[in-house]
Amino acid sequence: MTGRGIYIYGFVRAAHRLPADSVGVGAPACVPRILRQGSVAAVVSGAPADLRARRRDLLAHQNLLLGLSDAGPLLPMRFGTVASDEDAVRRELAVREAGLLETLDRLAGMIEANLKAMPSGDGLARLVREDARIRRLRDDARRRPGYEADIRLGEAVARALSQRAAGQARRVLAELTPHAVATCPGADVPGCVMNVSFLVGREGYSSFVSVVNRFADRCGDLVDLRLTGPLPCYSFVAPEAHMARVDG
């Protein structure tokens, strides 16, 4: 069911083509199309009347953007953006044409990679061996078992594992930054000691991945790393992302 309004997935150059069998948000899925205005275009579809952040809609948004970004630069919109009608979209395209083109040029050939670092549960034995305070708490908990002792021990372990992971996360960030065109800190994610997005050239992505994998091989018992990519450049469409550009 299509409601009123136009769902906007992102902006591309006017020459950009939709990938074959593109699928939009909604159930049944809305059919995406390209709305051209001058030298830029918006990828749009009808807006489902009951649009919410359902899993299938988030995936439809994401997958369409992934397909589009394979074919050229793309400025992804935040999920759930709806314009009143086609004219409103065309008006914005016309007003923003120069700025959009500039950002599209800046992101041409680029992808986003997101790295999250979490404490690793694998290094427990090492932590207990190396950390005198935790060894003491563990001995206490063994001598006088009980809920309080367990909580003290467990809390100290959790904090120490987080600190170790955070230290490693700073190291991996320092190693990766020279391989990226720009970096952008992500939102705080509970459970993660670091959440950073990198703007990386498509050509350089496999060596970027190798750096992450080598680091994970070396330090996997101190930190768990999860790298997601290549992604549309969600974190680098704003002007401030441009400011975060790393020189050299």
Added chain:
Amino acid sequence: MTTTRYADEVVCRPRSGNLYDVLELILDRGMVIDVFVRVSLVGIEILKIDARIVVASVDTYLRFAEACNRLDLEADTRSTTVPEMFGGAAARSLGKRKVKKSAETLGGTLRKAVTGGEDEEEEEETRPRRRTTARTSPRRRSKE
């Protein structure tokens, strides 16, 4: 190119349907144009909390303590893992994969929270995760 598989590595393919690691990018990043409206994302805040591992929880502390107390440092000089933590890592090499799996578990939680359980087409994929979902969700909610 995007679908390249990096088996046994820390890399997660965006197309694999695992939303957990990209959720905040899809929802909080990307371009915003103020003349366009954004659909109401009712429930998203709850969903974001609910979908993620809460490390600083009594439950986690107790699991750490239990794992610590079971540790035999003399017998095991390599690595002992914290069972159940992040889904239970068994060995270092397996660890990463297990972490991924636990993230998928949370993806399941997320899916449920997002859809209210109405996405039948992925029911089968979700079934094995339900145990974890059932175990962790009420506790987290009760903390709010």
